[in-house]
Amino acid sequence: MPISPPPAEVQQPTPVPTTVQSQDPMANLYTQMTNLNMNPVDHNVAHQPSVRALHDDAPRPPPLIRATGQPLEVVTYCPETRAVDYSLYWYRLPDLPDLLICTRCHADHIQSTQLASKFEKIKRPDNFNSMCCFWFPRVKEVIWPQAVRTGNMDALHEFLKKRLNVKTCKGRNSTTASNGIKWFGMTGNEINGFISCEACYEDRIAGTPFETRFSPYREQPTNEQWSCDIATPFISRVVVKKAKEDDWAGFVSLATHRLSLPKCEGRDIQSNDCTWYMPRIKIENMRACEACYLDRVGFTRFEKEFEKYVMPPGFDSYFEHMTQFWSCKLNETNLPLVWALENAIEQRNWSVFSSSAEVACRLPPCTKNGIIRGNWWTVQGGCDNFDVCETCYVSVLRTSGVAQFFEPVQRNPEATLVCDFCVSSPRFRQYLRKYAQSVDLGVFSYYLDYVRTFASVPVCPGLDVVEKGHWWGYPNALFCQDCYLSFVTDTKLGDSVVLKKAYDERAQICQIWSSRMRTMWLKVCDAGPPGSPESEEKLAEFIEFGGKRLKIYTQTVPQMKFIREMKLMKMQNAMHQGLLSVMYNGMDGLASISGTTDGHLHGNSQLGWYETEQGAQGAQMFNNMQAGFASANRADEWMQIFQLERIWKEVE
Template sequence: MAWWAARLMAGTIFQSYFGTYPEGVITKWSCDMSIPYISSAAASMSKHNNWNGFVGAARRRLRLPACTGEQIRSDAMPWYISKYYGIDKFQVCETCYLDKLALTPFRKEFQRLSDHTDLEMWPCRLTDKNLSTATALEAALSRRDFEVFAKAEQIICSLVPCTADGILYGNWWTIPGCEKFNICEACYAGFVQTRDLDRFFQLSDRDTYTAYVCDFCPASPRFSQYMCKFGEMLDRGVFSYLSDFIMTFAGVPACPRIKGSGKARWWGYPEALFCHECFVDFVYQTPLGESLPINGEYMEQATICQIWSPRMRDLWLEVCRAGDPGSEESEAALAQFKTCCVQRFQVYEATISQIELIRTMQDIKRQTAFSDGMLSIRYSGMDSMATIFGNGDGHRHGNSSLGWFNTSYGAQSKQYWNSFTQGLSDANRTEDWVRIAQLENLWKQVE
C-alpha cells in the first residue's frame, strides 16, 4: 500500500503519515487504497485533517470480507435495505454498502437491518457481478435522483439474473432494424431506462423458448466492445456511436484467429480466406473489398482466417496500393499475396496443429494422473480402515519396489500413487515444452 498511498496522498495533509517499508522486506502486497471506501475516506478526511477518522474507517473496511455475489447466511454480516422504497429482495452487504453507498448522497436512503430474525440465504444485490444494478446506480448518482435507481431495481430484483446460462422467456429489446441484437429486461431497466434511452429501443420478437445470452452480459462475445461503444455514446451524447456498431457487428462471429473454424461463411480467394468479422471490419473498406470471388460462401471444412494479424493486413494494403483493381500491377501483387497465404497455411499445419496435438496429449496425461491420485487416496483410506478394524488376512502385500503393506488396498494405493507421479512427469516433459517453443518460433516467422 505504501507507494500507491504515498502517491495518492502526495500534496495532502496526510502525506507525512506515509512512508516506505524497510529494505529487505519481501512479501506479496495488495493495494488497500484501491478499495473505494478507503480511498474515498482518505480524500474526504484529509480535507479536515481527521487522521484518526481515516484510520478507523480503514480498519472497519479491512475487517470485512470481499463480496463474491454468492448467497450467504443472513446472519453472517450486517445488511442494509432501502428506507423509503419497498424494493423486494434487495439487500446490500456491508462491504458493498461502504464501497458504493456510504460516502455518496444516497447513504441517507439506506438503513442497517437490525431486527431480522429469520435465517435465510441472501445474495448481495450490489455485487460487481450485477452489472444492470451497478450501471443503474451510476446513472442515478449522476442525476442525483434515488428514485431512478429504485424504479430500476424494483424491476431487476423481480427478474432472473442475466448470466452466461442464458434466459428463457421474458421480454427482450433491440434497436430498430437489427434482429440479431437483444438485451434482457434487467439490462434494459438498468442500462437504458435509467438514462432515458427508451426511444431508441423497441421490443424484440425473438423466440423466447430458447435460452439466449443477453448481448450486455459479460459472457456475450462482443460484450467488451458493446460496453466501450455504450460509454462512447454516453460521453458524446450521440446514439449512433452505439447503434452503428450494433448494426454492423451484431450476429457476426468473432474471428477464430489461429484456432480455425468450420461451418462458417468466408470471403476472399481459394488460397486466402477471410472470416466474416475481418471482412466487415477491414477488407470491405479497402479498394479490393468489393471484387472478391468468394463472397460470404458457407464452408463445412475448418480453415483459418488469413487477414487478422497486423503483418497480413499490411501485406494486403500493399496489394491494394500496387495499382487499380484488375491492373497488371494489382494482379501481380495479388498473386504474390496468395502465394504468401498458401505458405502460411502450410506452416500453420506443420506448427499450430502439432502444438495443439502435443497440448491435447499433455491434458490427457494430466487428467489420467489426477484420476490415479484420487484412487490412491481412496485405497489408502480403505487400507487404514481395514488395519484399524483388523480386517487384514495376516499376510504382507506388495513387493520390493512398491513396499510392503498390511492389506492389498495399501499396495494398490501405492501403485496408483506411482502412476500419479509418473503421469504428471510425463505431462510436463521438457522435450515437449522445447518442441512447442520451436514450433511457435516457426509460426511467428510467417505471422
C-alpha cells in the same frame, strides 16, 4: 499490498496505437460500466443541458440521446479511465500535444475561465486510444482552481509533463516488477504493507496534506506480485476526502477496516459468514456484503440508503442463518445492478436504482449459463440474433434512458439464451464500445446500426479453423465476414478483393484478424491506387506471405493445441485419481477404526501393505495421481510447445 509468489505470467494482447499510457479499456469491466454514466433521455429537450451549473445535490436533468442526428460536440460525461478509440473532439495545450482534455471537462471547468484561450480544439481519428487527463482529482480540485485564481498555469504544465511518463495504475490486479511501476508506502507504516502506485500517489496524494505521510517504497522483488491499495474504490474516495480535511487518523482507520474485509467472490455463502448491508426501505433479496457496500456506496450520496443487517439474538436465529445462503448483489460480476447503481448516483435519484433492484432481484441472474423461458427484448424493428434479458432491460436499458429503442420479442421458450449484455456473450466488448460511443455523442444509431449489421455475423474464429464457411479476400489470404465488415471494407482495397462471400467446405482460417496482418494490409492499401503497379506488387507480397503463414500455421498451431489438450486431460485424470485416493483412504480408516477388517494385509512390496483392500486401492490411486501430474508436466513437451510457438510467432 505485496503478494508472493506470483502466478504464471499471462501474455497480453497488442494494444492499438495510443498517445496516452492507458490500461486495456476492457481489463476492468466494472470501471468501464462506472465511466459510461448513462442516464435517461428527454426527447422534449432541444439542446444539450449544462448540467454542471446546478447545485451539487439537485437531480441532474437527463442528457439528450436521440435515435439519429448530428452528434453532440460536448460529450455527455467525461470518460475518466475509459480509453476512447473512436473519433471525438478534444482540447489540449499546444506545447503538450499528447495530453488531451475531453469536451465535457472543458465545458464544465475551462470554457468560462480567462484561461480558455490557452487551449486548442482538435479532432482525434478512429482507432487511436485517447484519454482525458483533466479528471484527476489533483488537477480538477487542486491545480486547476489555483491556476484560475492566479492566472498562472505553470503548475499544471509541470504536473502534466510528469504525469505523461507515469505508469498507469493496474487497479487491484497484481503486477510484477517487470512493469516498472514505482511504489509509495506510509512513512510511519501505520498500515503494514500499505502501498500506492506512482499514478495514484500523483493523482490523489501529492500536493495534499497527506504528501508528507508517504515516501518511496522499497524496490519490488522479481518473485513478488504487488497491487495498489489506493485503487480500491472505497479507499480512492476516502483518501481524497480525508486529505481535504487533513484527517490522517480518520483515513488510516477507514482504510485499515476496508483492507481487513475478505474479497467478495459473488457466490452464495452462509448468511452469517460476513457483515451485510440492506436498503433501509426493504427490497426483497437485495443485500450487499460489507466490502462491496463500501466500494460501491461508501462515501457516496446513497450510503445512508443502506443499513447494516443485525442478526436477531438467540440460538434459533443463529442456527437458521447457518443454513441460509445469501449472495452479494453488488459484486462486480452482477454488472446489471452495478450499472443501475452508477446511473442512480449520477442522476442523484435513489428510485432509479431501487425500482430496478425490486425487479432484478426477483429474476434469474444474467450469466454465461443463459436463461430459459425468460422475457426478452431486442432492438426496435427486430433483430433475430440479438437478445436482452429482463434483468438487463430493467437495470441497464431502462435506467440509462434508452429503453425506447428496444422492443419485447418472443423467443423459443425451451431454448437457453445468453443475453447480449452478458460479459460472456461473443460480441460483448464490441457492443459495449458502440454503446459508449452512442451515449458520448448522444446518437443511438451508432449502436443500433452496429447491432443490426453484426448480430447475425459469426465472430472471427481467430486461430480456430472453420469448415463450410464463406470467405472474402484472396486465395491463401482469406478474410472472415466479421473482419471483412469491421476492418477490410473501410480500407482503400476493400471493394476490390477477388473473393466475396466465396463458399469453401474445407477447413480454413482467417488471415486478417492479427495486428501484424492488418498492418501489412494497410501498407498494401497505401502503396498506390488500386490496380497500379505499386499496389499490385505489395498485394502480391501480402498474398505470398499469407500462403507462407498458412503453411507454418498447419505445422505448428494444431500440434500445440493437441499437446495442450492432452496435458489438460492428463491433469484432470490425475486430479480424479487424487480424489478417489482420498475417498478410498477414508474408507480404509473407517474400517480400521471400527474393527471391520478381514484380518489380512492387502497390497504388495512396492505399494505397501494395508489392512483393507480399500487402503491398497487408495495407495495405488495416489501413485496414479503422482504419475499423472508428472506426465502432464513433462519438460520435453513444454519445450516442444515453446519451439512451435517461436516458429509461429515469426509470422504472427
